[in-house]
Amino acid sequence: MKALVTGATSGIGKCIAESLHRRGWELVLTGRNEKVLKELQKKFGEGTEIIKAELSERNEVFKVYEFCKDKNIDMLVNNAGYGIFGKFDETDLNDELDMIDVNITALHILTKLFLRDFKKQNSGFILNVASVAGFMTGPLLSSYYASKNYVLRLSLAIAEELRRERSNVTITVLCPGPVNTNFNNRAGVNFSAKPISPEYAAEYALKKLFQGKCLAVPSLTAKACAFGQRFVPHRLLSAITYNVQYAKKTADGKSRAVEK
Numbered sequence: 001m002k003a004l005v006t007g008a009t010s011g012i013g014k015c016i017a018e019s020l021h022r023r024g025w026e027l028v029l030t031g032r033n034e035k036v037l038k039e040l041q042k043k044f045g046e047g048t049e050i051i052k053a054e055l056s057e058r059n060e061v062f063k064v065y066e067f068c069k070d071k072n073i074d075m076l077v078n079n080a081g082y083g084i085f086g087k088f089d090e091t092d093l094n095d096e097l098d099m100i101d102v103n104i105t106a107l108h109i110l111t112k113l114f115l116r117d118f119k120k121q122n123s124g125f126i127l128n129v130a131s132v133a134g135f136m137t138g139p140l141l142s143s144y145y146a147s148k149n150y151v152l153r154l155s156l157a158i159a160e161e162l163r164r165e166r167s168n169v170t171i172t173v174l175c176p177g178p179v180n181t182n183f184n185n186r187a188g189v190n191f192s193a194k195p196i197s198p199e200y201a202a203e204y205a206l207k208k209l210f211q212g213k214c215l216a217v218p219s220l221t222a223k224a225c226a227f228g229q230r231f232v233p234h235r236l237l238s239a240i241t242y243n244v245q246y247a248k249k250t251a252d253g254k255s256r257a258v259e260k
């Protein structure tokens with residue numbers, strides 16, 4: 001069995017790759033950090049292939065697909081993603097468009113192309129990494145939350161189409177709360193709640209995937225947010241999320257992400 005993992009160089013993606021390797025899976029790993037990709041290839045040994053790709057570039061996304069097309073991939077893990085912190089009118093437009101290209105467009109392209117291949121063979125797993133943010137509105141991290149809403153809704157819609165067709169292909173969407181990875185550094189914020197480990201997030205996601213579940217929400221806090229938000233009026237929910245995000249600003253009272 002062989003899996004393609006995006007964002008495999010760090011955090012949740014790296015842990016998913018490690019867990020799949022322990023289970024005997026062969027791997028195709030992608031990310032931008034070639035040094036880490038080569039280290040992982042050496043560590044996992046035979047059966048591991050790497051492809052460096054900048055997923056904000058559409059042609060690079062297609063390059064990853066072309067690289068994998070004839071390799072009999074059984075699992076696609078769309079994990080690469082990041083967030084940009086700040087008020088919507090203050091965050092950099094191009095940075096944000098790149099983020100949308102990674103979080104949404106790359107995931108959309110790979111999901112469609114691999115889903116078509118998986119349906120032809122009537123087998124295959126897709127694991128899309130969204131976030132508990134996918135259930136909510138996220139002032140101060142607005143486009144990130146919106147991007148994860150897209151990932152969650154797209155994945156659940158595909159899951160229903162597959163269920164109606166009684167397909168053997170499955171799609172699982174992982175929706176964690178805070179996870180202890182490089183994510184916050186990149187977004188320029190601190191944690192305001194206790195994070196879970198990326199190892200736990202990865203194991204939980206794969207457990208749900210192999211059980212054929214479409215939704216994987218690790219940790220009680222994330223579950224409470226995901227399901228509790230249904231009963232909270234929109235304005236109150238936005239006010240709560242604003243306060244949670246505001247508390248993530250760095251100690252000097254400014255977000256590193258919006259500093260120039």
Ligand SMILES: NC(=O)c1ccc[n+]([C@@H]2O[C@H](COP(=O)([O-])OP(=O)(O)OC[C@H]3O[C@@H](n4cnc5c(N)ncnc54)[C@H](OP(=O)(O)O)[C@@H]3O)[C@@H](O)[C@H]2O)c1
Pocket residue numbers: 006007008009010011012013030031032033034053054055056079080081082083102129130131132175176177178179180181182183184186198
């Ligand atoms: N950490 C959290 O609190 C949390 C919570 C919920 C959901 N998530 C989601 O979990 C996923 C993984 O994030 P993480 O927490 O593990 O963060 P991370 O440690 O920063 O890992 C992000 C991964 O995405 C890759 N990536 C980022 N930008 C890329 C680009 N332009 N092109 C190609 N690859 C790119 C990175 O690889 P390179 O640096 O090598 O490019 C890295 O492997 C993301 O989708 C994130 O939204 C995280």
